[in-house]
Amino acid sequence: MRIEQAVYGEVSGRGHGLRTSSMKNSELAKSLASHLDLPDSIPLGISNWSPFVRGFPIDDQYVIARTFLDPSASRSGMVLTHALIIRIEEIAHIEDFAFLFECLFSSADEFPDNLSPLMLVPSLCKSSPDTELIAAANALSDPAGRTAIWLGVTGFEELVCSLWKNLWPDLRRTFSFRLSFSPKDIVDDPKPSIVCSPEKLQSLWINQNLINQNSALPMSEIARILCGHADVTPILKLANSLEIKLDSLTMLARLERLNALLSDNFDVDCLLGALRLTEGLSKNPELGKKLKTSLISKISALISKATLKQLLVMRNLTLVGFNDTKEMWNAVENRVCNLDFGEVNDDDLSSLFIYSVNPDLAIYDWRESIQAALKTVAHKKPSSLFRGIWRCVPLANDAFSAAISILPKTDDIESELVLAIPNKLSPPKTSALLTPLLKKQWIVAHGAVLGSVLSPLEAVEQQIQIDTDSSKDSGIRAALRFATPAQVLAYAVKFKDSRLIEWASELAVNHPEILHDILCKDIIEQQVWRLSIEKKPTRWNSPSDPINARDTLLVMLENGSPIDNRLLEVLANTPLANLYEAPDRENLWKLLPARTCDRYLQATVFGWVESAEQSTSEEQLEAELEQAIVSSTALAQALAKPTISITTRVSMISSLPSFKEENFISWAGDLLNTVRPIQHSEAEQLGRLMFSRRWKAAVRHLASHHAPYRTDLKPCLTICNEFLDWYTAWRLGISKPSASDKWSALERLVCDLYPNGPDTDELWSRAGGNNWDLLNQSQSGLTRWHSALNKIRSGGSLKSKKLMETMLDDFPENEELKFFSNDSDILGISRSKLPW
Structure with a gap:
């Protein structure tokens, strides 16, 4: 293994810089100068810091150095540094760091003017674990990722060696260590993994990540790994499955947590945590596909049992590092579809509505799943969603508005919402409820809200202002449902x-x-x-x-x-159509609508008839009503009622000037056929009626058809005597004519029977008279009869009795002849009946 060397210290005219190097490429060696000086000025009174070791990666090299205070420098605080520069890929696989420290100068006196590369063969690690390794491991596993602080310089090299041995190649590539005088000089990016600091500076490190040298046991799984008490292999495998490098303590902490979550009994919370960690660790969807797909499938299977609170936690799961999350969001949608909104926490439900419409609060996929589910739930019957929506009103107006914006804009959904509304609502602000409803054009729900918040009068007054479609009344009724x-x-x-x-x-x-x-x-x-x-x-x-x-x-x-x-038309079909006692009745018939006037008239007819049946008084009626009464069946029925007195019935007719004579004749005939006898006063009343109406035909009808057999009619006909011929009146005993009247009447009769005179058909001679006693035929029949009757009346040869007998032979059915034939004034004898 080739190891390059370099020495750094005071350089004339340039301060701290490269003095000498074994590297052919001196530019790299020169660039390291600033990294191999002191991190900051030496605090006053601090002297026990030299020498110290440091190590750090830079580009594809790893630098290990020992730094000394330079007593020969032109100014205080200058240092000498001996550095070993090794290819990072080689040092990452070396477990024993101690042999490298052994290659560093041990004092400031050893620094040569020239350096050459070292060619070494790495030895097996012979160093035993440092006694302070557990404490350092605990500090390095700090959840905040802060630099671990070792107080003192003594023992720092041994501690680094012990740590290095338990690291793996990827983490060794990023591991760094050095001296620090205060938190202010730890500004590197990345920060050193661990630093040493003079013990006298302990006060500067309060609230920092100090290594508690009294720690006896690892405080976390990461600490156990770093101090060699736990195997890092499972975590390395996990990193490999995600196709990422485990090259930092922060990464170690996250992967260890992920490994713990994946190793635990699966539940929604664990898997959600695993998803988040995986997303943070691997944002490339093309890497770690197998693990990511498995995670999505596992959580999708468990979401059916997730609580609403757990679903809310998922709202910011961006999962850009995952290729396909559709299965999970479908599961979320199905879970919300099956929620019992009557049991969920109202605060959580409010949050669900609010988050589902706010892009700043929830990701698109989550919002789409929730909204789709809520729309589906809204169509279920029965659905507890609507009561849940109303329960959110006192909590947050935004929640209600959000829920309304999601619901499908259909009449049946509005109806379900209205059915679920509480009798009383106490919103923080009423308009916050009404505005989203109006935006949805849910006028009925708008009215229902007003009815639950305001008094009936206030509710309907406000509702009418916006509910302007007169063909729809559901909104008005909803607003007044408590009225x-x-x-x-x-x-x-x-x-x-x-x-x-x-x-x-x-x-x-x-x-x-x-x-x-x-x-x-x-x-x-x-x-x-x-x-x-x-x-x-x-x-x-x-x-x-x-x-x-x-x-x-x-x-x-x-x-x-x-x-x-x-209303006039409707009342025309009720008992109130009887206007008999209405004020100014006579003026109404021209004012009432033509199509209803007749019904009022008919009802009033019955009213008049009913009143008239109870009274004998007569009143003057207006023409319209009188005509209606006269032509009505009600009148005919009343006039035929045997339970109504004749006096009352006649009074009814008397009140009707247009009552026709022929109708009276018919009615009187029916009356006389069913009632006998009638009282004297009733007969007189009939007579007065006929006389006043000048009903001659009626009088003659009664005289000819009823009077001959009804002596009780005599008072009636007596009043109407002037309408009767003398004969009828004489015959009925109503009047007593004189003898002259009788002879005059006889003269008229015989002129009618024998118009040519007494010798017609040899009447005179057949009666025993002589025709020469008669006037010649050049005279009129009337003159000749007048002369002949005068002769009989004056005692002529022909007797009236003989003449009467002969005429009766010619006209045996003539009632007048029969009557005259039995009259003493005509016969000239006392009245006695003849054989006929």
Whole structure:
């Protein structure tokens, strides 16, 4: 093995520099000069530091040196250094460092002017372990990677030799040691592995990595390796599987930890730690593929049992040194899909939402896995996710906003979110909940939040400002889900919103009491009442005084005030359509909508009939109502009811000036066919009605069809006497004509029967008279009959009785002839019945 030598010390005019070297390439030797001087000025009062050894790698060489104080130097503090320069690849495989120290000058007096290379054969290590090796190993395994500090110079060479023996080639290539006067002079990069320092300077090393020379046992696995108590082979194999060099104590610590994690019973935490260590140790995805793939597979298999807290820890697993991590992130996604969000810690859940949307807090792959899982979970039914989201509200507004941004923008997801909302929410800031919902255009959820945070009035007032689609009412209902039915009605009146109006009407169906106090002066009240009736017709009587409410509506109609015209249509199908007692009824028929007016009329007809059935008073009706009554079946039915007195029925007809005579005749006929006898006052009432209406046909009909058999009609016909001919009145005993009246009536009768005169068909001669007694035929039949009857009446030869008998032979069915034939004034005898 070839070893180059060099001597460094005071050089005239240049301070510390290269004095002589065995190397042909003196530039390398010259470049080492600054590395082989003192690290700093010698502190005052410090003298027991010389000589000291040092060793360090530089490029492809390793330098070992011993430095002395130079008493012959031109100024104090100058040093002489003898250095051995060896190829690093050769020294890395030498276990015995002592023989190299033996090659260094032992005093400042030995420094020659010329040097030549040394040719040595490495010997086997004969040195025994240094007694302070365990203490040094403990310090070198410092987790912070700080330089180990050996107080004193004595024994430092032996300690280095003992350490070197337990190192492996890669670590030897980076191992360095030297003297240091204070922490301030340890500025090398990399820092020396271990330094010695005069004991008098101990105060300067407080809180530094001092070697506790009283350590009896290795304090870590790394210390055990460094002091030869543990085999480094497994760690070297691990480094080899990662295709990396174990060339530093820091690397040793990390690989030892990784080896421990991989050797332990596998759990998620161990494997996560292993992943992180592997990532830190090997960032080249093309190196250590087998180990890395195995790690991904192992942790992927265990993630199904991972806790949410463990999943959160994975958020910064960049794993750029791994070729394919898809299997692990799929496992993370599946695990989140199967989480019970009702059991997880709320703080962890809040963090999950926040991290999953923030690129500064979590890597892309983790965020994608979590978001994909949350979207899947959102579609599960039932899903505990939504209650979990709401539980995060008091903890962090950012968590709620993050969760909402992840959820799929669908109506069913919004519905699930609304179903899970608590009755009461206490967010730090309400707008922090509303803003993400509005961004998602989840108006229903927006209303639900308002309903859980604010009073019903405040909630609906705010909701209406943003919930402007009148075709959708779910948001309004969500905002008012804690409102009473009465409040909903009050808000409908206040805000005049069609959705509130519709909802209030629905509530009125099952809670009619909310309409109890309405006066119907407000058009919104009218609309709510109308809609409730449309849904349930019996709700027409929901107001405490429905008639007064209706009348208020009608007064507004009459005054031209705005009203709900459709309410008029709806009420037309309820008992309130009966306007019989409505104020200014006679003016309403022209104001009511044409399509409903008839229904109101018909209902009012029934109202009038019902009232008229209970009373005999007569009233004057407006033409519209009267015409409707006259043409209604209700009137006909009432007039036919046997339970209603004749007096009442006649009064009903009397109240109807347009009641037709032919209808009266029909009704009177039915009445007289079913009622006998009628009372005197009732007959008189019938007579007064017919007389006042000048119903002559009705009078004659009663006289001809009923009076001959109904003496109880006499009071009726007596009143109407002037409408009867004298004969009918005489026949019915209603009037008593004089003899002259009778002879005049007979004259009219015979003129009708024998218009040409008494000799028609030889009547006169057949009755026993002489035709020469008659006026000649040049006279009219009326004149000739007048003359002939006067002769009979004055006692002529032909008797009236004979004439009557002959005429009866010609007209045996003539009632008038029969009557005259039995009258004493005509026969001139006391009244006695003839054979017929």
